Amino acid sequence: DNLKPDDFTNLRKLGEGAAGIVWKVMHNPSQRVMAKKTISVEPDPTVQRQILRELSFLRSCESPFIVSFYGAFLDDGETTIAICMEYCEGGSLEDIYLQAKRMEAVIGETILAKLAEAVCKGLSHLHSHNVIHRDIKPSNILMTRDGHFKLCDLGVSGELINSMAQTFTGTQYYMAPERIKGGTYSVRSDIWSLGLSIIEVGQNRPALPPAELPHMTVFELLDYIVHQPMPNLGEDRSPECRDFILKCLIKDPLERPGPEVMVNHPFIQKWAHLTNDITPWLKQVWGWP
Ligand code: ATP
Ligand code: MG
Numbered sequence: 001d002n003l004k005p006d007d008f009t010n011l012r013k014l015g016e017g018a019a020g021i022v023w024k025v026m027h028n029p030s031q032r033v034m035a036k037k038t039i040s041v042e043p044d045p046t047v048q049r050q051i052l053r054e055l056s057f058l059r060s061c062e063s064p065f066i067v068s069f070y071g072a073f074l075d076d077g078e079t080t081i082a083i084c085m086e087y088c089e090g091g092s093l094e095d096i097y098l099q100a101k102r103m104e105a106v107i108g109e110t111i112l113a114k115l116a117e118a119v120c121k122g123l124s125h126l127h128s129h130n131v132i133h134r135d136i137k138p139s140n141i142l143m144t145r146d147g148h149f150k151l152c153d154l155g156v157s158g159e160l161i162n163s164m165a166q167t168f169t170g171t172q173y174y175m176a177p178e179r180i181k182g183g184t185y186s187v188r189s190d191i192w193s194l195g196l197s198i199i200e201v202g203q204n205r206p207a208l209p210p211a212e213l214p215h216m217t218v219f220e221l222l223d224y225i226v227h228q229p230m231p232n233l234g235e236d237r238s239p240e241c242r243d244f245i246l247k248c249l250i251k252d253p254l255e256r257p258g259p260e261v262m263v264n265h266p267f268i269q270k271w272a273h274l275t276n277d278i279t280p281w282l283k284q285v286w287g288w289p
Contacts, residue, residue, distance in 0.1 A: 009028060023036045058156055068085060093115065096201075113268055131154065135193075147277065177251050207230075233245060244266075
């Protein structure tokens with residue numbers, strides 16, 4: 001690792017989540033723009049070394065469907081880890097659908113299909129390296145300026161997940177039933193989260209809690225996920241689209257297809273011949289020239 005805290009200039013704050021803050025930064029020695037995420041961790045040097053070691057595995061996860069990893073280091077003070085990654089100008093799918101909502105626009109099916117295709121391909125790639133993403137949701141699917149979708153915030157460091165557990169207050173809306181029940185989980189649990197993400201992006205609001213029960217407690221919500229039928233997009237969407245979501249949201253992980261099977265689903269195959277030109281749409285969303 002050759003990235004050092006002093007080599008960066010903050011350009012703009014990109015966002016803030018439950019675990020940390022993300023900045024658009026300039027890496028001065030290379031003159032490369034990057035996204036730098038800082039996460040508070042325990043002040044224990046053994047734990048920190050372990051986290052950095054585990055994060056370095058991200059180097060071997062290189063794929064067109066995964067945000068590139070540039071390096072990680074201990075940032076100022078003793079309790080902050082910085083993770084440097086590819087900066088994605090299009091922002092997250094959450095940023096994008098919230099912007100679409102402001103414009104009173106609905107995100108079309110070609111976009112949803114291309115999103116589904118990229119996530120399935122990214123998950124297959126991770127699967128071949130025995131990695132489960134663990135946190136698929138619209139804010140962790142990013143877009144580049146040239147209209148490609150990429151996954152970020154992979155759960156490759158068990159030590160980092162443990163270390164954050166103390167401060168973690170994030171939502172569990174995207175958790176598959178088998179995770180809630182404390183069973184073993186796999187790449188198929190990521191497919192579940194993809195189903196909920198497609199609904200959310202397609203309707204410009206989260207799939208859960210269901211519209212008719214907006215005030216559920218966390219316990220009620222988790223119980224609902226395990227026992228009740230899941231929502232889907234409306235009849236205005238194609239049968240292929242609705243069937244794709246239905247397959248993602250099969251409760252039994254043994255019956256739910258993995259990413260290698262899902263990528264051949266008619267919803268994705270229907271648009272597979274279209275080369276990835278969704279840049280005019282992205283330009284329109286962000287008002288780019
Ligand atoms: P949570 O904490 O619940 O996981 P989150 O995913 O939104 O939520 P962060 O991962 O801290 O939280 O990211 C915050 C925001 O920063 C994202 O929503 C996105 O807008 C932006 N962001 C993150 N990584 C990048 C990146 N590589 N390029 C551009 N923007 C990014
Ligand atoms: Mg994130």
